Amino acid sequence: MIFRAKYALVAPGEVRTDVRLELDGNRITSFNTGFVPGSPAADYNFGTAVILPGLVNAHCHLELEFCGGQVPYNGNFMDWLQAIRDLKRARGNTATAFPRDSIKQLLAAGCTTVVDHHATQLDWGAMSGCGLRHVPFKEYFEFNNHEPDADHLSSQAAQGFAPHAPYTASLEIARTCRELANRRHQPLSVHLSEIPGEIEFIRTGDSAQIIQLLKAADAYDAGFHGTGKTPIRLYADEGILNGPTYAVHVNYLADGDLQVLADFRPTVVYCPHSHAFFRHPPHPLPQYLEAGVPVALGTDSLASNDRLSPLHEAALVRRRFPQIAAAKLMELITSAGAEPLGWQGRLGRLEPGLLADFAIFKLDGDPGRGFTELFDAVLDDGQAALTMVDGIIRHTTVNPPNKPV
Template sequence: MIAPVALHTARWVLPVTSEPIEYGCVAVFEGSIVGVGKAHEMRQRFPSSVENRHEDAVIMPSFINAHCHLELSPLKWRITPTGSFSSWLSLMTRARENIDKDEVASSIQQAADELVRGGALIIGDVGNTMIVPSVIKGLKDGWPLRGIHFFEIINPEDSPDIVDSILSEPFLCDGDMVMMDIGISAHSAHTVGKDTLCAIKKASQESAMPFTLHIAESDEEIEFLTEGTGPMVNIMRERGRDMTKIAPPMKGPVSYLDGLGLLDRLTMLVHCVKVTEKDLDTIRDRGTSICLCMRSNTFLGVGEPPVDKMIARKINCAIGTDSLASNDRLDIFSEMSSIKRAFPHISPVALVNMATMGGAYALGLDKFFGSLENSKRTPLISISLKEQPASASELYELIALQGSKEEFDIDIIW
């Protein structure tokens, strides 16, 4: 028997790519959106539908956490901010070696629950161990999240050959719908050699997957890449890395990657705190996306990414939390508020856009997620509103500026 069309009606519907609709409706059939509009119009258009009323709420597409590391979730509260990127890196590396294996799976599930409670069901997750896919496969009640899990190459000695076979298959499907896909990523330009960076990009292109890496995150990274000196040299040596494989290019990371031909529409650069005006021009010209992880940058004391300059250039920006080793919460609401605090003139509309379509576009998933449009298959979220906005712009403010997910009751509408 074919299920009827489901009408999800609410005081507000926020499609993201078009104006909010008061007394709106999203019509869904077999997991795909088939109509977005005024509730009374949708009832007429789909007379034998089933209606789910969400009353004084706003229905919108799931938020997208474009950069996280669920496998580092056991490190929550284990590392205190030091104000120094290199100190944090040393602490994190040591703490990671001491993770109790028994708590990994449960902490990953807790982190997934936190994402769901905050309405962020689409993720760009990064890991080095494939523990997240194995946890997902072992879950009896299904996996609540969708998106991409990137197997990250992090060592200069690593070759992408080890994961070529993994790239060819999505690891979680629901019928025809790929719920979680496997990608391959590089940790950074200062930890992965030139040939391997190019090979990862090529493998990503061949499987139509995005290429992503941490870039321009700290002064220490810039010093290593541009001068071949600084604390990164000692850290890499202490970790037994083959320094001959990562000869510093003697230029900044953006011009280095651009010279290798690695910047294009399907590249997502994570952080971009230490970027120049020229770097931003290059990123804009290549159509490359940036993923902002503002609270992680604050935690590490590395400074703030120049978000105002990115927006002025119309660079696509996504939002990520990074890991619980450099953030105390996986909360897109907190990230939006942090960006707003640092750049007060950035509009709530721009922030919501980054947290939804910006992430979908950066991950190459905009065909499915990020907005309420016909044929998209995004999970919908319903956010209860304690006060009713007087206008569409007030609605955006209520969502973008509340500061944390605890301010809302969020229901997931699949």
């Protein structure tokens, strides 16, 4: 299959013009620019359009599609978590097993890989054919469970392991998750340093809101009196950051945390719209980038976001942190989110030999060949005309093929 377009952002900061991308099966076999004498006609010619590597959403909860939109937030995070638990209970403690609408939305946004937390079991048969590279991480809670059964935990995880957070999963659960993840050669994923109460609770054992939540979940541990450490320091000291890790949110930094992150290099997953929804103070993103801490972007769930689109998240970062270069921003929604999975040599760029994951965005006008102008034009639109995952077209607004569009 051959695709033509006027532009391609082949990697962060790199633009090619008059591109011709050819696939064989699920691989990119050639990538040329300009006119190639004797080459066969393109199957798809998108004209004034931009081809990007497939976008990566580094944090989501697809099972929360049942919430049916954002769950109102009254300023108390524990109330919000409880509201989701209550919604789930009203459904007989089930969540969305096959999030059809979310998958469609992700593909339409040019997303090809989604890193997804699930507390319940999804419809794995349907998910395996959903079209996305869906990377599931089973979430574990049980703050009062100090003797977890590793075999039982392992039997619940289709792929990866995610202690929910330091204040909801016991240290023993988190350590077991790390060991199981390492055994399966998977990264770990965990919500970390998300709220100020979490830091306080892990340090001193004192947070009325967290204690209330744990009691309601029957997971309260009366023997917990704090560790004297921040959640980040604690996880580092306990070996839980030893190995590829998605450290989700990391909205708050206490003294010494930045150095720990720079030393252990988990991938911080910043979820800009969810962060804004919960009215957190500005995210320490510039500090992370400055310190060399890896960062990727995620959407979080539809319970705290109105859509699932890495580009939509990048557009908010562009407005909030205009000092961050467009090339860096592209990295945060392509290769950065795939690195903890060890996929950096397989996708995240457009070049021969790599997996055929890409998205094509049509342009209204022609912004010129500058990387920043083209990236900004894609951010403004945000809807893919075609999304290819593993060599298969999973979304297109173009019909029928074999014609210029």
